[in-house]
Every structure is written in C-alpha cells, then in structure tokens.
Amino acid sequence: QDAMETAQALLEKHRAIPEFEPQGEPFDAQACMEGESVFSIPITMAIPFNVELQRAMARAAEEVGFTYTTWENQGSSDAWIQGVNQAISQGYSLVDVAGGLNPAVLAPQLTEASEAGLKVTTTHLYDETQEQADFVDASGKVPYSTVGEILASWAYVETEGAPNVLIIGSDDVLPTEPFVQSIQDTLSEYCPDCTQKYINVPVNEWATRIQSGTQSALLSDPGINYIIPIYDSMSQFVIPALRIAGATDVGIATFNGTPFVLDMVREGTVQMDVGESLGWAGYAAVDAMMRTICDMEVPESLGIPLLIFDESNIETAGNPADFDSGYGDAHVQGFRALWGLE
Amino acid sequence: MSATDTPSRPLASLDIKKEVERYALVLGWIFLIAIFGLLLPDTFLTWRTFSSMLGSQAVLVVLALGILIPLTSGDFDLSAASILVFGSMFLAVSNVQWGWPVGLSVVAVVLIGLIAGLVNAFFVLFFRIHSLIVTLGIGTFLNGMTLWISNSRTVSGVSMELVEIVVIQRLFGVPLAFYYGLLVALVMWYMLEFTISGRKLLFVGRGREVARLNGVPVERVRAIAFGISGGLSGLAGVLYAGMTGSADPTSGLQLLLPAFAAAFLGATAIYPGRFNPIGTLVGVYFLITGITGLTMLGADAYVQSLFYGGALVVAVSLSQLVRQRQPQHFA
Amino acid sequence: MSATDTPSRPLASLDIKKEVERYALVLGWIFLIAIFGLLLPDTFLTWRTFSSMLGSQAVLVVLALGILIPLTSGDFDLSAASILVFGSMFLAVSNVQWGWPVGLSVVAVVLIGLIAGLVNAFFVLFFRIHSLIVTLGIGTFLNGMTLWISNSRTVSGVSMELVEIVVIQRLFGVPLAFYYGLLVALVMWYMLEFTISGRKLLFVGRGREVARLNGVPVERVRAIAFGISGGLSGLAGVLYAGMTGSADPTSGLQLLLPAFAAAFLGATAIYPGRFNPIGTLVGVYFLITGITGLTMLGADAYVQSLFYGGALVVAVSLSQLVRQRQPQHFA
Amino acid sequence: MTDPNVVTLANRNPGEAPADVLRMSGVRMKFGPVEVLKDVSLTLRRGEILGLLGQNGSGKSTLIKVLAGFNSPEPGSKVRLWGEELKLPLDPGRIRNMGVAFVHQHLALVPSLSVADNMLVSDDQKVRPWGISWRAERARMKALFQEFGLDIDPMQTVDTLAPVERAYVAIVRAVDELRRSDAGRAGEGILVLDEPTPFLSAEDVDRLFTLLRRIKKTGASVIIVTHDIDEVLSITDRVAVMRDGRLVSMMTTADTTRQEILDTIVGHAVSLYERDRSGSRAEGTAVTIKDLSGGRLEGFDATLRAGEVVGVTGLIGSGFAEVPYLVFGADRGQGSLTVGDKTVDLSRMTPGMACAAKISFMPGDRIHQAGIGTLSVSENATFLALSRLRGLLGLSHGAATRATESLIEEHDVRPPRAGVPLGTLSGGNQQKVLIGKWLAEDPMLLLLDEPTQGVDFGARQKIFEALDGAAARGTAILCASTDYEQLAQICDRVFVFHRGRPVAELSGAALTKDAIARACFHEASDEAETATRKEMTT
Numbered sequence A: 001q002d003a004m005e006t007a008q009a010l011l012e013k014h015r016a017i018p019e020f021e022p023q024g025e026p027f028d029a030q031a032c033m034e035g036e037s038v039f040s041i042p043i044t045m046a047i048p049f050n051v052e053l054q055r056a057m058a059r060a061a062e063e064v065g066f067t068y069t070t071w072e073n074q075g076s077s078d079a080w081i082q083g084v085n086q087a088i089s090q091g092y093s094l095v096d097v098a099g100g101l102n103p104a105v106l107a108p109q110l111t112e113a114s115e116a117g118l119k120v121t122t123t124h125l126y127d128e129t130q131e132q133a134d135f136v137d138a139s140g141k142v143p144y145s146t147v148g149e150i151l152a153s154w155a156y157v158e159t160e161g162a163p164n165v166l167i168i169g170s171d172d173v174l175p176t177e178p179f180v181q182s183i184q185d186t187l188s189e190y191c192p193d194c195t196q197k198y199i200n201v202p203v204n205e206w207a208t209r210i211q212s213g214t215q216s217a218l219l220s221d222p223g224i225n226y227i228i229p230i231y232d233s234m235s236q237f238v239i240p241a242l243r244i245a246g247a248t249d250v251g252i253a254t255f256n257g258t259p260f261v262l263d264m265v266r267e268g269t270v271q272m273d274v275g276e277s278l279g280w281a282g283y284a285a286v287d288a289m290m291r292t293i294c295d296m297e298v299p300e301s302l303g304i305p306l307l308i309f310d311e312s313n314i315e316t317a318g319n320p321a322d323f324d325s326g327y328g329d330a331h332v333q334g335f336r337a338l339w340g341l342e
Numbered sequence B, C: 001m002s003a004t005d006t007p008s009r010p011l012a013s014l015d016i017k018k019e020v021e022r023y024a025l026v027l028g029w030i031f032l033i034a035i036f037g038l039l040l041p042d043t044f045l046t047w048r049t050f051s052s053m054l055g056s057q058a059v060l061v062v063l064a065l066g067i068l069i070p071l072t073s074g075d076f077d078l079s080a081a082s083i084l085v086f087g088s089m090f091l092a093v094s095n096v097q098w099g100w101p102v103g104l105s106v107v108a109v110v111l112i113g114l115i116a117g118l119v120n121a122f123f124v125l126f127f128r129i130h131s132l133i134v135t136l137g138i139g140t141f142l143n144g145m146t147l148w149i150s151n152s153r154t155v156s157g158v159s160m161e162l163v164e165i166v167v168i169q170r171l172f173g174v175p176l177a178f179y180y181g182l183l184v185a186l187v188m189w190y191m192l193e194f195t196i197s198g199r200k201l202l203f204v205g206r207g208r209e210v211a212r213l214n215g216v217p218v219e220r221v222r223a224i225a226f227g228i229s230g231g232l233s234g235l236a237g238v239l240y241a242g243m244t245g246s247a248d249p250t251s252g253l254q255l256l257l258p259a260f261a262a263a264f265l266g267a268t269a270i271y272p273g274r275f276n277p278i279g280t281l282v283g284v285y286f287l288i289t290g291i292t293g294l295t296m297l298g299a300d301a302y303v304q305s306l307f308y309g310g311a312l313v314v315a316v317s318l319s320q321l322v323r324q325r326q327p328q329h330f331a
Numbered sequence D: 001m002t003d004p005n006v007v008t009l010a011n012r013n014p015g016e017a018p019a020d021v022l023r024m025s026g027v028r029m030k031f032g033p034v035e036v037l038k039d040v041s042l043t044l045r046r047g048e049i050l051g052l053l054g055q056n057g058s059g060k061s062t063l064i065k066v067l068a069g070f071n072s073p074e075p076g077s078k079v080r081l082w083g084e085e086l087k088l089p090l091d092p093g094r095i096r097n098m099g100v101a102f103v104h105q106h107l108a109l110v111p112s113l114s115v116a117d118n119m120l121v122s123d124d125q126k127v128r129p130w131g132i133s134w135r136a137e138r139a140r141m142k143a144l145f146q147e148f149g150l151d152i153d154p155m156q157t158v159d160t161l162a163p164v165e166r167a168y169v170a171i172v173r174a175v176d177e178l179r180r181s182d183a184g185r186a187g188e189g190i191l192v193l194d195e196p197t198p199f200l201s202a203e204d205v206d207r208l209f210t211l212l213r214r215i216k217k218t219g220a221s222v223i224i225v226t227h228d229i230d231e232v233l234s235i236t237d238r239v240a241v242m243r244d245g246r247l248v249s250m251m252t253t254a255d256t257t258r259q260e261i262l263d264t265i266v267g268h269a270v271s272l273y274e275r276d277r278s279g280s281r282a283e284g285t286a287v288t289i290k291d292l293s294g295g296r297l298e299g300f301d302a303t304l305r306a307g308e309v310v311g312v313t314g315l316i317g318s319g320f321a322e323v324p325y326l327v328f329g330a331d332r333g334q335g336s337l338t339v340g341d342k343t344v345d346l347s348r349m350t351p352g353m354a355c356a357a358k359i360s361f362m363p364g365d366r367i368h369q370a371g372i373g374t375l376s377v378s379e380n381a382t383f384l385a386l387s388r389l390r391g392l393l394g395l396s397h398g399a400a401t402r403a404t405e406s407l408i409e410e411h412d413v414r415p416p417r418a419g420v421p422l423g424t425l426s427g428g429n430q431q432k433v434l435i436g437k438w439l440a441e442d443p444m445l446l447l448l449d450e451p452t453q454g455v456d457f458g459a460r461q462k463i464f465e466a467l468d469g470a471a472a473r474g475t476a477i478l479c480a481s482t483d484y485e486q487l488a489q490i491c492d493r494v495f496v497f498h499r500g501r502p503v504a505e506l507s508g509a510a511l512t513k514d515a516i517a518r519a520c521f522h523e524a525s526d527e528a529e530t531a532t533r534k535e536m537t538t
C-alpha cells in the first residue's frame, strides 16, 4: 500500500512538462567563449541518438557563436583516436567524448590532449552515481538511477503490486550497472518477495540474442508480466518475442525516448517510454563545456528532465515522433537567459 | 575388367554408415531436446516452446538458404546480410514514410535484392574478381545506402498486414514465418536434387572448367546464383521487418556469420559434404534449441556463445568422425 | 616454332603494363591524397594528419597480415578478430585485475593467440573440416570466453608502460605502433618472397597434393600458418590494448571484415594475384586515407560506407582492367 | 538477311561436297598476344574416322575447344556443320544438341560427384515434369554401362573409379549424348575424342576401337586425337596433322606409312630413340626393394643397379601401378627400401623423407599431383632446387630464372619463357618441365608413373634421352606404365604383374613390346581358366 503510493508519486512527478531549473550561476558566455572551440567525438554517428545530440549541441554553440566540430565516425576506435589527434593538432580548446563513448578507452590520447592544454569532457555517459575518469575535467551526467526507479515504479503500478519483471540490459555499456541495480533495488524494496530476472545481451548481439533470450525467459517462467529493456532500441527485438511466445499481454516499459519507440507507444506495442529531451541535453552539455573552458564550477549533472510517455500523452511527442517534442521549449529561453544572450 | 567388380560388395554395411552419417545432426538435435527435456520437463517439452523456437528463426533460415546457392556454385556472398538490412529498411521507409502499399514494398524489396545480387555478379564475372571482395564491397556500400535512406534511424510502424501474415497468424500454433522458411527450403531441395539446373549449379561449384567443357553456361549459372541469393536476402529482409514491424539500420548485419555457420553445419547432414537446404534447416534449429535450452536454464550470455561456438565445432567434428574423416569438398 | 617466338617481342611493353598493374593501387592512393590535399590544403596535408593515419591503423595492419598467412596456404581464419579481442581482454584483465607484470601479459597473449591458432589447425587438419566453419566456431567460443573473463565490461587502466611504447613514443612524429606493423609486413615480405618456407606456404595454398608429393609436410605447414595467424592476432590484440590502454569485449570484432578487405585489396598490388604483405599495407592505408579525408570534410557517416564499399570494388575492378581481366587464382 | 542459325536444306552451299558433315575454315585463335591457331581449315566426312595429330602444343585441343564453344576464335573464322554456317563463338549447348559430342583431353569429369551427376550434367533436353527420377536414371545408366560391358554403379563418386573406368564414363557419356542429339537420332553425329587412350590398356583400346567402328557404321563420324601412331594406323581413315597452329597435311591413312606420318608431325625426319643396352653399366646394387605391399600390391622384391632402368607393368588393377607411390611414401604400405647404404621402413616413409634420400618421383596425374598451373614455370621448376638458389639475402630470383632457363633449354620447353604460368603450356611441355625438375635433383632413384602420357612422339624421344642421360650418371630408374612399347624402348628389365604379384621378368632379347603384352594377357587368361575350373569343381 505504502509502496504503491510512493511509486505513484514518483510517476506523477515525471508526467508534468518540465520547467527550466538553472544548474549553475548565470555568466556571459559570448565573452568567455571568444576564440574558443570545441571538438566533440560521438561514439558513432550511425545511430540517431548521437546525431540528434550532436545537432542540439551544434545549435547551442551557434547561438553562443563559437566553433563547434563533430567528428563524424562509425564507431571504430581508430577513428576516435584520429579524432583526438585532430583536436590536438588543430588547437581546439576542448575535446568532448559524447553519447556513450567511454573515455577510458581513449585514456592515452585524452591524457595527451589534457597535457597539450585541452580540456576534456564527457557528455551523456556516466550515471550520476558514477565517478568520472581522473583525466576528465567535467562530465555531463545522466540520471540513469532515477530512470531505474521510474521504470520499477511503473512496472509495480501496472502489475498492481505483483511485478514479475524481466530486465534486459547490456553490461558492456558503462551506465548499465547502476541503472539495472537501481531497477532491481527499487523492485525489491517495493516487493521483497517478487521475482525478477536479468539478462545481459552485449550490444553487438542485440539482433541475435534479445529475441531468443526473451522468448526463453517467457517460456521458462510464464508468470513474467512485465519487461524492462533498459535502452528502448532493444524493444524492437522484444516485441516479436512476445508475439511468437504468445505473451501479448505482457507490458514493456523502457528508457530513451527514441522516436520509433515513441511511435510504438502510440501503436500500443510499448506501454511506456521514459524520454529525455535531446535538445535540452545538448544545451546542457554545451553549458557544461563552456563552464569548463571558462574555469567555472561545473554542475554534477546535465539536469535533463525525465518525462513519461504513455498512451495518455503520446500525442505530444509528434506523429511521427521526434527527439524533441513534448518536452516544451523552456530550456531554450532558460539557457539563453543563463548565458546572457537575452 | 577386374577392378570394377569389387566396390559393390560392402554395400549393405556401408549403407547403415551412410544413414548414420546423414542423420547424425538430427540425432544430435534429438539428443539436445532429450537433455533439456530431462532438465526442464515442465517448461521445455511444451508445444509453446517448440512453436516459439520454430517461429523465431525464419529470417536466419531464409538468409542461410540464400547464401547456400552461391556457396554451391562456388562463390561467397558476404553482402547477404547487408541486402537483408537494406531491404527491410527500404520496406519500412517506403511503406511508412512514402506511403507505398505494403504489397508493393514487399515486391520492390525482393526485386532490389535480386538486382543487388546481379550487381555482385557483374563485378565478379565481368571483372573476374573474387566473390569475397566484391560482396564485401557491395555489402558495405549498401550499409551506407541504408544509413542514408533511414537517416540512421530505426523506422517503425510497418503495416500490420505484413506483421499479421509473418508472425501473428499461426498454423498448428506456429507463426506463419516458419512455413515460409520451410517452403523455401523444400522448393530449393527439389530444385537442387531433382532438376538438371540444380545439378548444373553443383557442377559449376565443383569444377568450373569442367562444367564449361560440358557446355554449362558457367557465367550465367553463377549470375543466377548471385541473383537468387540477393532475392532471398531481400525476402529475409521482408520477414525481418515483418517480425518486428520495424527496421533498424545495423542490427541485422549480425546475422551474416550465423547464416554461414548454419550453411556449413547443414552441409554435414542429410547430404553430407554438400551444402543442402534441409541440412541447413536442421543446423539452424539444432543451434537454436541449444541456445533456448541454456537460456531457459538461466545460463549467462557468455555461455550461449560458448555453446554456439563449441557446438558448431563439435557437431562437425563428430560428423567427420562418422564419415571417417573424409575431406569435405565444397568448391 | 613460330608460335613461341612471338611472345618475346612485346616484352618491353608488357613490362610497363606489369609495372602499372603492380603500382595501380599506390597511384590510386597518391591520387586520393592529392584530392584531399586540394580540398583541405591546411588540415589534410599536415604531418600530424599523416602520422595520425599511420599510427592509428597498426592494429588492422597486423590483423590483416595475420590472416594473410593462412589465406596464402589456402585456409580462412575467421577467428582472427575474436583472438584479437580475447587477447586484448586477457591482457587487460591479467594486468589490471590479477596484477601480472605487463610484459608477462603481453607474452601470454601472443602465446594464447598461437595456441588458439593451433586449436583451429587441430580441428581443420585432424577432422578435415573446412577452415571456415572451424574458425567461425572457435571464434564464437572465444567471444564467449571474452565476455566471461571480463563480465562483459570494458577494463581500463592497462599499464602505461605498454601504452608508452605503442602509441605515446614516436619516431619522426609517428607512434611506434606504425613501425611494429611495418616491421611485421617487412619480415613477412622477406619470408614469403625470399625463403623456402614462404615458397612452401604458397605451394601448399595452390596445390596441396602437389606440395605433398614434392616433400612438403602439408599438414605441418598449414598448422604453422594457423599458428602464425593466431599469434599475430594476439599481437594485434596487444597493440589494440596498447593503443587505448584498455580492452572492451566486442568492438574489435568489427575489424574482421576490414582485415579481409585489406588482404584481398592488397592482392591486387605489388604482386598482383597473390596475397602479399606490402600490398596489404598499401590497401589499408589507401582505405583509411579516404575515410580520414571524408571525415575531415565533415561528410556524413553514411558517405564513409559508400566510399569504403565503392572504393573497394572500383579499385579492384580497375586493377583487373589493367590486368586485362585475368581471373584471380588464390587457392 | 537470313538468320544464320536457321537450317534449311535450300541454303546449303551447292559447291560443297555433301559428304562433308563438318567444315572448319580459316580458324584463328589467340591467347593474349600469342596466336595458337593460324588459319586452320579442316573437313570431316560422313562416316569417317579422322585422326588429328601433332606435337604437344600444336593446337589440337584448342581447335577442338573452338568446336565445343569453349574457346572464342578470332573474327573471320568459320564453322559449318551439316551445311549450316554457325555463329561464332559457338553456343556450347547448341553444338551438342546438333549432334557433336566430346570426350575432352582430361575427361572433363568432376571427381567429387557421382557418375550419374557427371552423366546428367549435359542432359537437359529431356522433359522431366516431375524432376529427375534417380531410380530410373540409375537403371538406365546401369543398362547403358552394361551395353559396353562395364559394371559401374552410377551412384559411385568418380574419384573411387580406376582411371580406366573414368575414361569409359567420359566415353559412354559422349556416346549417349550423341544418341540423344538430333543428328544422333538420325544415325549421324560427330564424336570428338581428345586423347582418350592414355588411360586405357591395350585391351581397352581395342574395345574402344571396336566401338568406334560400330559408331562409324551407323553413319556417324569420329575425330580422334592421339600420339600413338599404331592406333592411328589401325583406326583412322584419314589423318590431319597440325604443326605450330597450322594444319600442315591431310593424308589418307591407307596411302601413307608410319614414318611418313611421324616425319610430317615433327616437320623433319626423326629417329626413334633406342637405348643402348650393351654398354657397361655401373655394377653393384643401388636400390633394393623388399617385401613391398600395399593397395592391390601383395608382394614385390627387386634390386636395381645404378643406371639401370626397370619397368613394372601389368593389366589395370594388377598392383604394379602402386609400386612407385609406395616406394616414395605417397601412399602408405609395407616393406623396406635400401638406397645406397640407408634402409628405410616403408610403412613410415613420407615424400619428405624420400626427397631427402635422393629419390625423385614423377606422378601420373600431372594436373593434380605434379605441377601447379597457376604458378610460373620458374616457380614450378625450381621448387626442389630452392636450397641451392639462396644468396646472401635469401632466395635469389635471378638465380631461379637462370636455373629455369637452362632447364628450358636442356629439355626444349616451348614456349621458352620462365615467367608464364605453367598451366598455359601444353601437356607435353608441362611434362618436360616437371620431369626436368626432378632430374635436376640428380636422384639416386627416379620413380616414374606413366612418364610420357599425353606426350607427343618427338617430345617423348627427348624425355627418353633425358632419362638415358640420368641413367648414365648413375640414377636407377623405376617406371610404371601400361605403354608396352615405351617400356620395351627404355627398360633394361621389366616386371609383369598379375593379381598383386610379379609373374614374369623380361630382359635382354626377350624384352619386346609383344612379349610384354603376351605376358600380361597370357597370365590373365591362364588365371581366368583356373578360376572357371575351380568354380566348376566346387
């Protein structure tokens, strides 16, 4: 009873269109960014999440008016290495690794950049509970743990307090551990006796393992009543598994707010997707970068609001959905004011 | 001629061996089922489990059957998975974003696959380049095309009509997708075993010069093989989109190596030493049975890879032992 | 015999053709550099860009050189990238988590690669199974092992000593990694062209039975080829870990197809029609030059795939035109 | 404009002799810059057997492959079949359907497929609405083989057949094809055989010839390529001789002599190689073979003196053919071998050990066992000599080329180019390169399996001289062959085998072609008689 109320309260909190809350002191961005430049290396530009994030960051940089370069690559380490080399040789002020690229896999190169006087940041990688690598100057972190609580609460409420949840994650993605941990802890807290199951599928095996893994889990435990694929792009492999196993009454809740999954929410194949505005995230990331360059205090988190999309509000996400609709545009005005552009 | 009358004598004993050889993989499959049946009597040995296993592998089956054709004629098609992915994306984009009727999209995708196969054939045959590098190149090129037409996005919302007839509708409790794979396998089996064209394909694969000397239009046969492989990869793409109701620009590429594994594993069964569709079918289901059983037992992700790799090598090794380690002639 | 004295006349002209044939890919490379130099005079034509290109491809170079050895002796090694990944992970885990001195880890990884190669050889040679399926199986198995020892996670913090001598220290501004790749290529070139062992390897690849009847211990040669491929894949794994000071359980697997592309593309240059290390080197740098230039121009990610696939096919087609479309015999 | 592919009797050339079923004229063929056929014109009459002769590399197979649609000749070449001018290059399927059937030089069978697959590959005219009925095809083929006195199971793979059986499969396939074709049904048709006899024993050659005569009687015509003059004389009506890509002579067999044909082939008078058996050979035993067995061979002992040439022969399957393979370690068997003062247990022999013991071996299957067609002449020729071609910096490519050039010169290899792929040489020239390679090792023991198979008359004499030279330098030579004439020509002694054991040893004056043949067949019929008698008593 108690748990149900907690869970419902948490969900309620993330249903409202977010307001802008500044994460730091206002400053004159144009003045302090005069002549500065940022070089951002996404994990790969072959996934839309990163394309959108980079677009938002480039937009924000344009508003302020400094040089912003995205290193277009397809996710191979030699390309990342070359990217850092380019940033150093072209004399950028800051090199950023974005959208899931773990700076630990570029430690020597980023250290070299640091020694060459460049600032080093990460964008949209760490969970708020995780420590950044020691050669990184600042990180725009993401509240994955909070997302975990939201997803667990959702499953708890939807199953009327009797969740039997299958969690699907990818341990090879850095924030997965605290993310999954948060879901598991929250579920156990709400319902200590309920069963839950976790399967780990490395990213490069999503197409071959998620479907069979989900099917097998459903077959071995027909009591499973909710599935949480923690990154929403996993859903496309979960759905056929449900259809084939004939378990169409099992719900799916997930995270990221990727447009095609929001479309699935509209179609009713996915019940809920926790979204984060990538436009907002991009502005927040640029905010953190500028503060780093200008030697100001940098907020611990990107402070991106999380918004629940379900059948009640999915129409606000656009049709077809996109990465930025439904969140309002409070952040645009908010950041402009924060940066002294108004 | 004294040399000729010897071989006929040990025929009977040879035949039993031959049968064991042919059905070793099937026996292995039954053995796996028995093991998991013992370990998980309540959950594994249910029709639901089997119908799930059968229904879920249609894409891989069709893809593996596709590459099997050029393998038989002595060429590698490494572009098959790229064609599959491009095909499923084209289907989704044309159906969802351009508003094409899904039937038209399906036909277009199969045609596109066919054309991609013929482009492969053109470079392989006209320039006389090794198929491996041509199909690797064309495949990579298609991967770029996929990213381009999709803006690197996953596109969902493919017409439910397609999803209906692929995975929702059932026969004997098994999604229709399974029967499409089965049908392709049976047609292919008939073509390969009971038509002269099929035998020509085999001939071309085993000895190109010899086939040419026998008046087989070798280039045409190889081109057709690439075309069929492309067309079937396109069909696999249709099924892929039909399974999920969506298309994403990269994940289907992961099916390439499993498809080769299935084709080679299948070549140890039914007609040992020869790529063959029924063997391929058995190979796919043998592997998925193991994976399913292990997952149901709660094995970690890595155990599945260990099983997959290990089973592949062990199954082929055992079948080679049964064949007394005769070398495999493929090309 | 009048038929026989004709050929000697057009010798001079033929030789020029031969030279064009040998250096066509090098010319293509120079052409690419010129193009990007014109488009990006300030950024592309800098030593830093070149040193970065040269330094960043050492892993791929060593991996491609590794698979080239069994390719020459007529076998495919699809496990190479899996050995690389397992090797780099073993290095990271043993060095970081178990506290092994990095030198010991490096030696262990090369040994592990060698052993993995010999395991491939065992199944291929003892059971007489096609190398493709064995190496696919062993590779998948190793992928499982990698996930197991790493818990599917990236392990960072590999000793800086290794990172120092791989990527931080430089000669003429180019990270040492490049010179390791170059050294392997040169040694291999010498071995293949100027030693009896190299000639034996080639004979085994082109005609196993002929080699056997010329006194070559065919099985031993093939086993050694797999061993070298495994060892070099292990070395590539060491470099991979040394480049980044870390190891992750999957990303290196993407290097498999590029390595085959480089080996086959390389077989159109320097010694056309033959897998060869210098050609492979040129192939790798030709492709990376294109990708780097495009990236610096800010081309979309999909353009890179289009270039990579297109360049592969076009480069090989042109080189085949120069050779008047003589068929390529590799095995 | 009339479609050249449409045949009507009306547009037959009235000037043409109606008996000419095939007329090839002005045929030119190039491989790269090299012209291999230079304006060849050839006619074939209805119901004749035409011998196509010429040295190795003179263009016989190339001409046949033009006819088969395999090679594309230069523009201006013409082929007229049954009065119809055909479009070039010929369509391989159509030419077959019109009634020309081929047995190609290396039989054109796929060894890893079954006999039935090999028989069916070109049989796509028949309508099979329900697909291939393997049972029916098998029965039909069995009957067909029986018609030729063969007991071959159509489901067997070709590689399990003895060479002679393979040859018969190819021949029966061609005959069957001929019967199926339009012309064949009309009793006509053309059967083209490119060196079908090297695999056949004298007995089988007789059977083949009987068959050819029968075919001829039905009105069909035959083109046969062979290097065996006796065969030419016994079977052909006319002979066409090619030299250096030209047709130099067309002769009526009945009006020519053996010597005349030989001289035309070579282009000048050649003398038959004759071994000088009188000369004093080095005394003393060089090689001892003891208790050799394996495969069909049940026991063989022999001692060879240095410089002695010893032959082993017998009927196919009598076990003699295993001897060189077992001694070299190429096949596993039992026995022991002493070369010089070293004795080896043959059950542990490998080709590597054999090479180290200065034993050389030229196997019978050139394409699969002796040379690598895609590698250069130089790479093939110097493979065994590599250890002698090392300079300070490893293998010297210059030294390899020089060594090859001297080998080419010594054995008169044509074309004399070290850098071309071996596979582009004619069979006989390949053989010279490969035998030259082994001779360059200066072996103590040289093992040969059908060393001159497919080799033309002139080249054969050259090889014999080379072997003689080796023998003179002290090499003991052991040669397995079914070519009795060749054995009589080059050997000091010949063992004749039957049922896995030597049953006769011929030497000196007793060593003649006929004597060998008698020994082979006499023993066989003797044995057969004993066998029937035994059967009657039990």
Ligand SMILES: Nc1ncnc2c1ncn2[C@@H]1O[C@H](COP(=O)(O)OP(=O)(O)OP(=O)(O)O)[C@@H](O)[C@H]1O
Pocket: C003, D031, D036, D054, D055, D056, D057, D058, D059, D060, D061, D062, D063, D105, D414, D415, D423, D424, D425, D426, D427, D428, D429, D454, D456
């Ligand atoms: N594919 C090829 N490429 C280049 N040259 C070739 C090729 N095939 C044959 N030749 C050359 O053509 C010439 C004629 O060869 P062909 O095989 O017709 O000779 P042949 O008369 O049949 O000889 P043999 O008696 O040895 O069979 C030879 O000089 C040979 O080297």
Ligand SMILES: Nc1ncnc2c1ncn2[C@@H]1O[C@H](COP(=O)(O)OP(=O)(O)OP(=O)(O)O)[C@@H](O)[C@H]1O
Pocket: B003, B004, B006, B007, D159, D160, D161, D162, D163, D164, D295, D296, D315, D316, D317, D318, D319, D320, D321, D322
């Ligand atoms: N791999 C094999 N499998 C089954 N049977 C075989 C195989 N190889 C040979 N045979 C059979 O063994 C018999 C002997 O063949 P083989 O060729 O060894 O005879 P041979 O005495 O060497 O005579 P020759 O070489 O002169 O034909 C033949 O009947 C053949 O069909």
Ligand SMILES: O[C@@H]1[C@H](O)[C@H](O)CO[C@H]1O
Pocket: A049, A099, A100, A124, A125, A173, A231, A232, A233, A256
């Ligand atoms: O945040 C990103 C996205 O959620 C992506 O889907 C997987 O990688 C994570 O790091």
Ligand SMILES: [Mg+2]
Pocket: D060, D061, D062, D105, D194, D427
């Ligand atoms: Mg010939």
Ligand SMILES: [Mg+2]
Pocket: D321, D322
């Ligand atoms: Mg034999």
